[in-house]
Amino acid sequence: MPKDSKKKKYSQKYKKEWEAEKAFKEWLTSVPGQNSLAFCKCCKSELKAHKKDLESHANTQKHLKKMAELGSVAQTTQITQFVRQTIDDRRKIAELKVAAFIAEHCSVATVDHLGELIKSLDGKSETLKELKLHRTKCMSLIVNVISPCLLQDLMDDVGDSYY
Ligand SMILES: [Zn+2]
Numbered sequence: 001m002p003k004d005s006k007k008k009k010y011s012q013k014y015k016k017e018w019e020a021e022k023a024f025k026e027w028l029t030s031v032p033g034q035n036s037l038a039f040c041k042c043c044k045s046e047l048k049a050h051k052k053d054l055e056s057h058a059n060t061q062k063h064l065k066k067m068a069e070l071g072s073v074a075q076t077t078q079i080t081q082f083v084r085q086t087i088d089d090r091r092k093i094a095e096l097k098v099a100a101f102i103a104e105h106c107s108v109a110t111v112d113h114l115g116e117l118i119k120s121l122d123g124k125s126e127t128l129k130e131l132k133l134h135r136t137k138c139m140s141l142i143v144n145v146i147s148p149c150l151l152q153d154l155m156d157d158v159g160d161s162y163y
Contacts, residue, residue, distance in 0.1 A: 012036045014049035023058050027067065042066045090127040094118075098133055099141040111138040 014035045018024050027042040038049045040057060043066050047057055057063055098118065102111050115133035122128050 012049050014038050015051075018051065018054065024054060027058075027063075028054065042070055087126050087130060091130045094127055094131055095133055095137075096141060096145065098131075099138045100146055102138055103142045103146055108135055108138055108142070111135055 014030045014037065016030070018038075019028050027040050029039050029041050031037040031039050031046060036049050038047045038054060039045070040047055040063065043057075043063055047053055098111070098114065102108055102114070106114075112134050115131065118133075119128055119131055
């Protein structure tokens, strides 16, 4: 028994379960192969795998500042990415529709004029304002995006009967 209690008193071992604790969960991680150490992902610094040390690290000005910075950065990127993506997606869909129309009904040469016309239809529309369609891009959409899709449709239609 004394042996055990002695061991317990002096052991400095990283415990995986600490990561689940509220005070640590956002930043604590282990150092592979070094269970006497812990790592703060936020400050990018090595710490002793001592619960008391970790608790005091969590309350240092440096750590709290880093956490606040990381938190706000992560939040803003997420929001801007989200907004960007929806505009981008709507714009891409619009561009594809125009390109598909061109491929089916007109000559690619008309796309320069059509692109300008579409943009002028609604000056307030974020999607139309961002629309970029000129001959080269339209061609590449037709060749790289629309044709492979049409080809895939065709292949699906033909199916096994081809063989
Ligand atoms: Zn830290």
